[in-house]
Amino acid sequence: MTHASDGGPLIPTGSGVIDAEHGAILDLLSAMTAGGPFGLAELAALRREVAEHFATETREMAVLAAERRERHEHAHRSYLASIDALIATAERGDPLAGDDANRLMLWFIVHSNTADTALVEASRQTGDEPPMISMDDWLDSLDEADRDVLRS
Ligand SMILES: [Fe+2]
Ligand SMILES: [Fe+2]
Numbered sequence: 001m002t003h004a005s006d007g008g009p010l011i012p013t014g015s016g017v018i019d020a021e022h023g024a025i026l027d028l029l030s031a032m033t034a035g036g037p038f039g040l041a042e043l044a045a046l047r048r049e050v051a052e053h054f055a056t057e058t059r060e061m062a063v064l065a066a067e068r069r070e071r072h073e074h075a076h077r078s079y080l081a082s083i084d085a086l087i088a089t090a091e092r093g094d095p096l097a098g099d100d101a102n103r104l105m106l107w108f109i110v111h112s113n114t115a116d117t118a119l120v121e122a123s124r125q126t127g128d129e130p131p132m133i134s135m136d137d138w139l140d141s142l143d144e145a146d147r148d149v150l151r152s
């Protein structure tokens with residue numbers, strides 16, 4: 001099995017939780033692209049794992065600005081839609097192509113190594129910013145005498 005920590009195609013993002021989930025998803029994709037079974041059961045398992053992982057990332061990126069979160073979530077929704085389209089194909093009994101699995105793998109590697117690493121980095125920087133203290137809260141924390149002097 002290939003994991004990011006084994007020097008596989010995934011760059012560690014810096015988040016242990018996200019990297020572990022990436023590793024599990026990569027294992028599923030690797031089995032599909034290596035000629036293993038590729039049908040409804042595998043796609044359903046992948047979708048479950050990916051949806052859970054995207055929920056993890058949504059929690060991680062809560063500190064980011066709305067516009068940035070929306071861009072990332074849009075990419076996630078597109079990927080889930082691609083998996084859903086393949087699930088629909090399999091449900092109709094139509095054949096799936098090896099290229100379909102390769103495309104799922106390629107998107108996942110590129111997204112993980114670019115958008116996700118940037119996400120973890122940006123979340124970390126935002127999280128490291130010292131909290132803004134309002135002047136009123138700060139004044140309220142002072143002894144009454146000091147407060148009166150500063151407010152006068
Ligand atoms: Fe990810
Ligand atoms: Fe992501």
